[in-house]
Every structure is written in C-alpha cells, then in structure tokens.
Amino acid sequence: MMHIRHEMVDFVCNLCSHLCCCRAVSEPETQNPASGGEMDGGGGGGEGITHRTVAVNGINMHVAEKGEGPVVLLVHGFPELWYTWRHQIHGLAARGFRAVAPDLRGFGDTDAPPGVSSYSIFHLVGDLVALIDSLGQDQVFVVGHDWGAMVAWSLCMFRPEKVRAVVNLSVAFTPRNPARKSVEYLRSLYGDDHYVCRFQEPGAAEAEFARLGTALVLEKFYTYHSPDPLFIPKEGWGSPDTEIPLPSWLSKDDIKYYASKFEKTGFTGGLNYYRCLDLNWELTAPWTGAHIKVPAKFIVGDVDLTYHTPGIQDYIHKVGFKSYVPLLEEVVVMKGVGHFINEEKPHEITVHIYNFIKKF
Numbered sequence: 001m002m003h004i005r006h007e008m009v010d011f012v013c014n015l016c017s018h019l020c021c022c023r024a025v026s027e028p029e030t031q032n033p034a035s036g037g038e039m040d041g042g043g044g045g046g047e048g049i050t051h052r053t054v055a056v057n058g059i060n061m062h063v064a065e066k067g068e069g070p071v072v073l074l075v076h077g078f079p080e081l082w083y084t085w086r087h088q089i090h091g092l093a094a095r096g097f098r099a100v101a102p103d104l105r106g107f108g109d110t111d112a113p114p115g116v117s118s119y120s121i122f123h124l125v126g127d128l129v130a131l132i133d134s135l136g137q138d139q140v141f142v143v144g145h146d147w148g149a150m151v152a153w154s155l156c157m158f159r160p161e162k163v164r165a166v167v168n169l170s171v172a173f174t175p176r177n178p179a180r181k182s183v184e185y186l187r188s189l190y191g192d193d194h195y196v197c198r199f200q201e202p203g204a205a206e207a208e209f210a211r212l213g214t215a216l217v218l219e220k221f222y223t224y225h226s227p228d229p230l231f232i233p234k235e236g237w238g239s240p241d242t243e244i245p246l247p248s249w250l251s252k253d254d255i256k257y258y259a260s261k262f263e264k265t266g267f268t269g270g271l272n273y274y275r276c277l278d279l280n281w282e283l284t285a286p287w288t289g290a291h292i293k294v295p296a297k298f299i300v301g302d303v304d305l306t307y308h309t310p311g312i313q314d315y316i317h318k319v320g321f322k323s324y325v326p327l328l329e330e331v332v333v334m335k336g337v338g339h340f341i342n343e344e345k346p347h348e349i350t351v352h353i354y355n356f357i358k359k360f
Contacts, residue, residue: 045086056130062109067093074101077146081108087346106269119272145169156294165295182277199274225338227308301337
C-alpha cells in the first residue's frame with residue numbers, strides 16, 4: 001500500500017467533492033444487452049426491471065430499478081453485481097417501493113477506474129451520495145451485503161441525513177481500531193493465505209482467476225458455505241478442471257450472467273476494494289470512535305464466515321454492537337444459512353427488509 005500513500009493529501013482535499021458536492025446526471029434509459037431491454041428469467045432477473053446509466057462522481061454507473069414509491073437502495077458486495085438483488089427488486093417493488101440496485105464502481109456495466117486509490121471508501125460513498133441526489137431524493141432506505149454493507153455503514157457514518165434507515169447483511173459495523181490496520185490484523189490471525197491477504201498484491205489474484213476461468217472462480221465463491229475462513233493458497237486455488245455442483249438457489253444461467261460481466265470488466269475493480277483497506281484505515285482516522293446514528297437492522301447466517309471471526313459473536317450479541325449503533329433495533333441470525341444470504345434465502349430477506357422499512 002506504500003505506493004498509494006502519497007495520494008492521501010489529494011483524498012483529504014477532495015473529500016468535500018466526493019461526499020458533499022457530487023453532481024449526478026442521468027443518461028437516457030438503455031436496453032440491457034443480454035435481453036433487449038427487459039431481462040428474462042434465464043440469468044436476467046425477470047420482467048419489468050429497467051436499466052440506465054447515471055453519471056455520478058466522475059464515473060458512469062449502471063443502475064437497475066423497478067417499482068414506484070420510497071426508494072430502497074440495494075448495495076452489492078464481492079464478487080457480485082446488481083443482479084444479486086434480483087429477487088429483492090421484484091419483492092420490494094411488489095410491496096410499494098422503488099428498488100434501485102447499482103453496479104458499484106469497478107463492477108459490471110459501471111466504469112472501472114484503473115488506479116487502486118480510486119476505490120477508497122470516500123469514492124464509494126461519494127458515488128452513492130451522487131446516485132441518491134440523481135434520484136431526486138433527500139433520504140433513502142439502504143440495504144447492503146458484504147462490501148455493500150461496509151459501504152452502507154460508511155454512508156450512514158459520513159452522511160446520516162441521507163439514510164432513512166439501513167438493513168445490512170453479513171457484515172456488522174465495527175469501530176476503527178486506531179492501533180491496528182485491517183490487513184495487518186487479518187494476517188496476524190490467519191496468515192498470508194487468507195483471501196484478503198492474498199488479494200493485496202496487484203495482479204496476483206487476477207492471474208490465478210484467469211488460470212481457473214471466470215465461471216469456476218464465481219462458482220467457488222458462491223458455493224463457499226462454511227464458517228471457516230477462506231484461504232487461497234499461493235500455490236493455487238485448485239484445478240481449472242474442477243466441477244462444482246450448484247445449490248438449488250443458484251442456476252447455471254445465473255453463473256453465466258455473472259461470468260459474462262466479469263469476463264468483460266475483470267476482477268481488478270472489485271479486488272481494489274480490498275487493496276484499499278489499509279488506506280481506508282488511514283483516511284478514516286477522524287471518525288475513530290464515531291457512532292452510526294441511523295435506525296438499523298442486521299441479518300447474518302450462522303454459517304457465514306463473517307459470523308465466525310474471533311470475538312464477533314460476543315460483539316454482536318452483547319453491548320458492543322448496540323453501543324456503536326445505538327438505533328440498532330434488531331439482529332437476526334438465520335440458521336443454516338451461509339454468506340450469500342440474500343440469494344440463498346431471497347423471500348425471507350425480502351420480508352425482513354420490508355417488515356423493518358415499512359415502519360418509517
């Protein structure tokens with residue numbers, strides 16, 4: 001990360017432009033190239049989802065949306081796309097909400113800037129602030145999963161007036177530890193083969209993923225259903241000839257759709273989120289000890305690897321989580337459910353989201 005430290009001054013100088021003054025211009029609605037406008041059930045998300053491009057914070061962002069009513073912003077993680085929310089888009093639209101799911105920067109049909117430092121938490125939150133403004137909204141509901149949850153927590157911390165309430169999946173808010181950088185901590189726990197540590201070297205993970213093939217890499221991630229930490233050994237993450245059976249909630253068409261987008265864009269944009277972890281730690285020093293002052297609900301599967309980080313269950317279920325998120329109203333632990341919770345249990349997650357946000 002040393003090669004990007006010199007850009008910290010530029011980040012601080014431009015913080016206002018990323019978080020406060022982001023211009024957003026909507027481009028005309030575009031057809032989805034996979035389906036001619038409305039996506040069918042074969043790796044598309046279903047009927048009635050519209051797609052357009054919005055200029056936000058210096059990039060062009062692809063947005064999928066459906067419905068009329070209060071806006072629910074759905075923020076995906078890695079290695080995901082807007083498509084991870086396909087079930088919730090339909091379910092929330094049917095319940096009287098406008099569901100809006102972007103491809104985050106570096107993913108899918110959204111621009112992927114080349115520099116690692118273009119994926120700082122300030123950039124990611126700035127993109128969402130600009131998107132919210134482009135929707136003509138003062139406040140929105142926000143739902144995040146995985147990295148999307150981390151970005152959503154940060155949005156709540158930096159710009160709480162933009163968020164009516166938040167529902168986050170898999171990744172709980174944890175306060176910044178001023179004595180310990182993120183990657184350093186993970187390396188001390190798990191060693192260099194932990195996936196986050198393995199992602200740090202630019203080009204290394206990309207080369208391994210290219211060796212295996214895009215579809216197989218995605219299958220490996222999506223079918224990882226274990227409380228144990230994920231390791232990617234330096235000598236390789238298995239054979240490219242491996243065949244992986246898919247769970248009932250994930251089809252070959254789903255994989256085909258995801259793979260078509262990652263083959264076009266590559267994995268580098270998403271991997272750069274991890275490469276900015278220590279930079280984010282440095283940049284967010286002013287928010288040490290900050291609290292999330294937005295109504296919140298948290299949902300996690302009890303087989304999710306994030307739920308088995310040392311100390312996290314005590315933090316979530318005792319006083320820690322609630323003390324940093326004082327408006328936390330509910331914590332839901334879903335039995336037998338893994339990391340990709342919104343796809344594994346789509347109806348249940350939609351209902352959990354709806355039952356919380358309908359109160360506001």
